[in-house]
Amino acid sequence: SGINFSKYDHIPVKVSGIDPPAAFQKFEDAKLRDIIAANVTKSGYKLATPIQKVAIPVITAGRDLMACAQTGSGKTASFLLPILTKLLDDATDLEIGKPQAVIVSPTRELAIQIYHEARKFSYESYLKISILYGGTSVKYQNESIMMGCHVLIGTPGRLLDFVERAFITFDDTRFLVMDEADRMLDMGFSESMRKIVNHCTMRAEHQTLMFSATFPEEIQRMAGEFLNNYVFVTIGVVG
Ligand code: ADP
Ligand code: MG
Secondary structure (H helix, E strand, O other), X not given: OOXXXXXXXXXXXXXXXXXXXXXXXXXXXXXXXXXXXXXXXXXXXXXXXXXXXXXXXXXXXXXXXXXXXXXXXXXXXXXXXXXXHHHHHOOOOOOOOOOOEEEEOOOHXXXXXXXXXXXXXXXXXXXXXXXXXXXXXHHHHHHHHOOOOOEEEEOHHXXXXXXXXXXXXXXXXXXXEEOOHHHHHXXXXXXXXXXXXXXXXXXXXXXXXXXXXXXXXXXXXXXXXXXXXXXXXXXXXXO
């Protein structure tokens, strides 16, 4: 893979928040479902990256998370693996138009990458993964949504469009991930992010997870606003 693990040897890992769960060292200790762990192995992942070691236990423990780590540090698996595991652990029936996990991504390209990773890690499980993004026909994407999905990945505008058209609701959404939060901000999506968060509060037990490569003031404010009793993780120096 493209990950240079030795470059992380001297990068400081900072964790704050009330009672942060302990990091693991090896994937075998990550408490992943067998089927998910098998797919991790099939993907050729041998060592966990620093963000994976810290973030996976936080998500597994049911906590909200604000995680900052540079691009290419393995943030996608750090949220997908525990979410897929938890969805399999206490599966609820698939309901059309009611995704149990929603992953928000700034661009179509990034959404497609996350989609492929989610497909790879959930391979041979019954979990259904769908994707929504702008620039293609709403009708075509709605046909795919009508098949039902546990995990929905999408860009902010198209996700909100589907909520506003009542094609989907976030009433059963247990996991909301804001990936590349700093980029979403730069692209002018802060109001859309806020709206999505506000649509995701129906379930008493829900987790909100924010990922970012940098930690500008506006992201700090959003973390304070969107997250509850969250664990804050930074890998390396961010600003
Ligand atoms: P980020 O979201 O932090 O920019 P990605 O999640 O896109 O990083 O990961 C970057 C690349 O590293 C991807 O190709 C991914 O498959 C790979 N990767 C992630 N974690 C590991 C790992 N533990 N071992 C090997 N490769 C990994
Ligand atoms: Mg990423």
